[in-house]
Amino acid sequence: LKMYHNGATKASIHSMLQNGGTVHPERFTFSPEPTIEDIRRMQAEFTDERNWNQFHQPRNLLLAMVGEVGEVSELFQWRGEVAEGLPDWTESEREQLAHELSDVLIYLVELAEKCRVDLPQAVIRKMALNRMKYPASKVRGSAKKYTEYKD
Ligand SMILES: Nc1ccn([C@H]2C[C@H](O)[C@@H](COP(=O)(O)OP(=O)(O)OP(=O)(O)O)O2)c(=O)n1
Numbered sequence: 241l242k243m244y245h246n247g248a249t250k251a252s253i254h255s256m257l258q259n260g261g262t263v264h265p266e267r268f269t270f271s272p273e274p275t276i277e278d279i280r281r282m283q284a285e286f287t288d289e290r291n292w293n294q295f296h297q298p299r300n301l302l303l304a305m306v307g308e309v310g311e312v313s314e315l316f317q318w319r320g321e322v323a324e325g326l327p328d329w330t331e332s333e334r335e336q337l338a339h340e341l342s343d344v345l346i347y348l349v350e351l352a353e354k355c356r357v358d359l360p361q362a363v364i365r366k367m368a369l370n371r372m373k374y375p376a377s378k379v380r381g382s383a384k385k386y387t388e389y390k391d
Contacts, residue, residue: 305347311340
């Protein structure tokens with residue numbers, strides 16, 4: 241792994257540049273685009289152009305997504321624990337991971353579309369439920385499931 245000044249890596253420098261040059265190597269954000277709706281539309285165009293909609297029923301999309309989750313798992317198996325930022329991974333391994341995670345997302349987004357779940361809004365609702373179920377004041381620093389909390 242190539243290290244720059246103060247142990248910064250190529251990935252952490254990329255994240256610094258992404259974050260307006262501020263030196264917070266631990267901070268990471270996504271690009272604002274494409275949105276989930278952009279991804280839905282791009283995949284719809286991809287399948288339309290190939291007349292593949294006939295194969296893309298919800299159950300098939302679910303199986304395809306789970307298959308791609310398996311491919312993500314393959315990249316992590318037998319490695320032992322992997323630290324945040326994947327410091328020991330090669331550029332090629334990182335790119336493979338980016339591909340497999342994208343496959344999972346593409347199928348997830350299309351599955352949600354075919355099930356008529358408005359995914360971005362569903363996430364907002366679900367996160368509101370999560371916050372109610374796990375009040376920060378009550379659960380901070382503990383990973384217990386909500387059923388294990390008394391009062
Ligand atoms: N019937 C299909 C086949 C592929 N794809 C798209 C969505 C995924 O992003 C990607 C999946 O392609 P592959 O099934 O070829 O899987 P991989 O890209 O993971 O290749 P491999 O299984 O060889 O690693 O292509 C799709 O929408 N519908």
